[in-house]
Amino acid sequence: MSQQLNNSRPQEEEINLREELEKYLKYWPWFLLGVIISLGIAFVYLKVTSATYHTTASIIIKDEKSKSPSSEMAAFADLGLLGGMGTNSIENEIGILRSKRMMTNVIKALNLNVTYHNENAIKNQELYLDTPYFVQVLLLNENKLASYTRDEANEFYLEVNEKENFHLINTETGKKYQGNFGQPIEIPFANIILLENTEFQSKDIGQSVKLKIRFTNLEPVVLDYRNRLQINLTDKNSSLIELGLDDQVKAKAQDILDQLILEYNREAIEDKNLVARNTATFIDERLQIINKELDSVETGKEQFKEANRLTDIEAEAEMFIENASDYNKREQELSTQLELANTMIDYLQSDSRSDLLPANLGIEDQSVNTRITEYNNLVLERNRILSGSTAKNPVVIRLNDQIDQIRANVLESFERLRSNLRVSKEELNRQGSVINSKISAVPGKERQFRGIERQQNIKESLYLFLLQKREENSLSLAVTAPKAKIVDRAYSSSTPVSPKPKIILLSGLIIGVLIPFLVIYLKNILSNTVKSREDMEKLAKEIPVVGEIPKIAKKENEMVLKHDRSVLAESFRILHTNLQYLIVNAADKEKGNTIFVTSTVKGEGKTLVSFNLALTLANTNKKVLVIGADLRNPQLQRFEEDARLYNGVSDYLAGDKFKLSELIRTSMHHENLDLLPSGSIPPNPSELWRRTKTGEMFKELENQYDYIIVDTAPSLVVTDTFLINKWADITLYVVRAGYTEKKLVNFAVDSKRDKKLHDVSFVLNDVKWANFGYGNKYGYAYGEEKESILERLKNKVAIW
Structure with missing residues (x-):
């Protein structure tokens, strides 16, 4: 089980x-x-x-830690000034590449805030370098351009009149600005120069280009490309960085990435050079300080030597010892010189001026020897002249005067020499005692001199070290390598990343479904109305659906004609067939069958179903009568134009003035179809239906007709239908698809349960073609000529 x-x-x-x-x-x-x-x-x-392509470039950020000590930071490192500083992490370098400042430099360098477009092209793609003319911006007022951008007046059409003449036409205002190629022209927010692109391939193509030039502020352009820039670290353990950019122009994206790398390296080199220059400044300042300190130490050393009369302590100590033995020799020499000076002084004071002075006596003073020689020469010349002249000769007199003067000088020189020698002898004696004291003071002076010399050596070493670092820093400043090594220059994919035709077409297919x-x-x-037979069967299983009436297009006929093979006619034929099985004791009943047609509310198609059902029955050679039982709002005039003008049911029930035979009229649409109109609209329809004449009327009509179709009033609105429903053999309850609310179907079910209506069956009216029949799979057009697929599609869409 x-x-x-x-x-x-x-x-x-x-x-x-x-x-x-x-x-x-x-x-x-x-x-x-x-x-x-x-x-x-x-x-x-x-x-x-326009297709968008992906452009890629890759670089390696050099590791500063692996650089040699001869780099621009080596000087600071050797000096111990960078002990707490390390190289920037790779995340910091990525942050620099992503920075707004870096992208701003790129946009300015490539002049990307000025774009060029061809208005004649189907795709409004940026021309970039493939443009016949370029704009060079001399001066740009960002504030004015911002206001023009909001007004959409920052675009200009280029109109070339002659070879050297052109017009820029504002797309918003239509104002023209005339200028010549290669010469400045002023527009509201900038001063520009228009230049011809010498690398443009074809002038014929240039003539077909309707060039539109667009000026944009740097800020939005920078933000746009900064947001689109992709920077990825290929591996956490490496410094290989991949740069990516999606753009519709391959060359533009490649230039942006290459320029970004160039700006990054340029800025890194400037930073390194700045460090090198600061290093040089620091070293120069330190050299000045060390130089002053070294001068101070050397001056102190000099003063120490001067104060102690030292040149080399060890040498002087040896010299003091050696000079101790030379002292006596020197003293003897001085005594000899002193004796010679005394002798010569006595000689000059006693001897006549006619005698020559002795020379080459061993006197050490050369000035004295020179004067003696000069004196002797004058004496010899005078004596030579006197040999041939007298003493009164003017020349002899002049020479005598010179001889006396020089003799006095010689005497003075010897006296000075004697005094000097005496002083020297005294000094020598003093030095003798000093030498002896110095020999005993050598160890203490040596200790002091060693301290001064130690300070001098330290300053000299630091001074030489700084000189060396200054040269190394100068070399690093002259030769600076880029920080980012280019692995792959920017290159673009051959296939676009967007739009992708397969994805777009697949998306279109999915969206279309x-x-x-x-x-x-x-x-x-969201729908709360009945749509199809399935809805009716779910809502009211105890009431059968005996017929479905298709939706009728506006241009189609609402009535069933003779020999009609339309879907409308077939649906009523099916309804007729289904009614045969519902009529109780139809085979034994000799009188006609009364069929009531009602609905819940107004507008659900009671009159259409009543009249077409009557026409369908009439086409079977049956005598059929249609009664307009809706005395409040008669609708038979839709099919019978003059029906409202006729007397009818209300006039018959109101009194004995009319007979039924006088009120019944033959329909203009079929000879077997008669019509009993509603008649005059009474003030009390319900009271009229309660009269005994109502039953008499239905009995009399059943004897005359095979079928009596009664078009009644809506059941929910008024009670008229409930009052006369006892005379019905079958009650057809019309429900209009797309109009009748689902909750109203329960009214028919409740009415049947309460026995207000009996033998109730549903007729679903105005069913759309898509909901018609059993899913419209089989249809009701058997035997008809088939329409084309396009016509059927058109009809289905129109009906739906």
């Missing part, structure tokens, strides 16, 4: 899934139309939208 249950569940689930699918498959024209429209939009989008699905799904969920 349980196995049977288990076997039945999948089957039920399969049936339910099939039913759910059929709810959507019956709207297949909308799905097909949605797919066609979506694919068409996707195709147009692919044709109009999804939108109708969602519309139908939401429509079914």
Whole structure:
């Protein structure tokens, strides 16, 4: 038993899934139309939208820690000034590459805030370098440009009149600005120069280009490319960085990435050079300080030596010892010189001026020897002249005067020499005692001298070290390597990253199916009206649905004609057939059958169903009468133009003035169809229906006609139908698809249960083609000429 249950569940689930699918498959024209429209939009989008390509470049950030000590930081490192500083992490370098300042430098360098577009092209793609003319911005007022950007007046068309003449036409205001190529021109927010692109390939193409030049502030351009820039670290343990950028122009994206790397290296080199220059400044300042300190130490050393009369302590100590033995020799020499000086002084004071002075006596003073020689020469010349002249000769007199003067000088020189020698002798004696004291003071002076010399050596070493570092720093300043090594220069993908045709077309296909699905799904969920036979069978299982009337297009005929093979006629024929099985004791009944047609509210199609059912029965050679039983709002005039003008049911029930035979009229549409109009609209329809004449009227009419179709009033609104329903053999309850609310169907069920209506059957009116029949899979057009797929699609869409 349980196995049977288990076997039945999948089957039920399969049936339910099939039913759910059929709810959507019956709207297949909308799905097909949605797919066609979506694919068409996707195709147009692919044709109009410019392709976007991915551009990639890769660099390696050099590790500062692995650099040699001869780098620009080696001087500071050797000096111990960078002990607490390390190299920046790779995340910091990525942050620099992403910085707004770096991207601003790139945009300025490439002049990317000025763009060029070809208005004649289908795709409004930026021309970039493939433009016949370039704009060089001399001066840009960002504030004015910002106001023009808000007014959309920052775009200009280029109109070239002659070879050297052009016009810039503002796209918003239409104002023209005339200028010449290569010469400055002033526009409201900038001073620019327009130049021809010498690398532009074809002038014929340039003539077909309707060039539009757009000026934009740096800020939005910088933010746009900064947001689009992709920087990825390929591996956590490496310094290889991959830069990426998506753009519609390959060359532009490549230039941006290459320029970004260039700006990064340039800034890094400037930073390194700044460090080197600061290092040089620091070293120069330290050299000045060390130089002053070294001068101070050397001056102290000099003063110490001067104060102690030292040159070399060891040498002087040896010299003091050696000079101790030389002292006596020197003293003897001085005594000899002193004796010679005394002798010569005595000689000059006693001797006449005519005698020559002795020379080459060993006197050490050369000035004295020179004067003696000069004196002797004058004496010899005078004596030579006197040999041939007298003493009164003017020359002899002049020479005598010179001889006396020089003799006095010689005497003075010897006296000075004697005094000097005496002083020297005294000094020598003093030095003798000093030498002896110095020999005893050598150890203490040596200790002091060693301390001064130690300070001098330290300052000299530091001074030489700084000189060496200054030269190393100068070399590093002259030769600075870039920080980022380029692994791959910027290159673009051959296939676009967007839009991707396969994805776009697939998306269009999915959207084309999804939108109708969602519309139908939401429509079914939000709808509170009856749509199809399935809805009726779920809402009221105890009341059968005996007929479905299709939705009629506006241009189609609402009535069933003779020999009519339309879907409308076939639906009423099916209704007629189903009624034959519902008529109780139809075979034994000799009188005609009375069929009431009612509904819940106004507008559900009671009159249409009544009249067409009567026409269908009349086409079977049956005598049929249509009664307009809605005395409050008669509608038979829709099919019989003058029906409202005739007397009818209300006039018959109100008194004995009219007979039924006088009120019944033959329909203009069929010879077997008669019409009993509603007549004059009474003030008390319910009271009229309560009269005994009502039953007499139905009995009399049943004897005259095979079928009596009664078009009654809405059951929910008024009580008229309930009052006369006892005379009905069958009650057809009309429900209009898409109009009657589902909750109103319960009114028919309750009325049957309360026995207010009997022998009730539903007729579903105005059913859309998609909901008609059993999912419209089989249809009611058997034997008709088949329409083309396009015509059927058009009809289904129109009916739906």
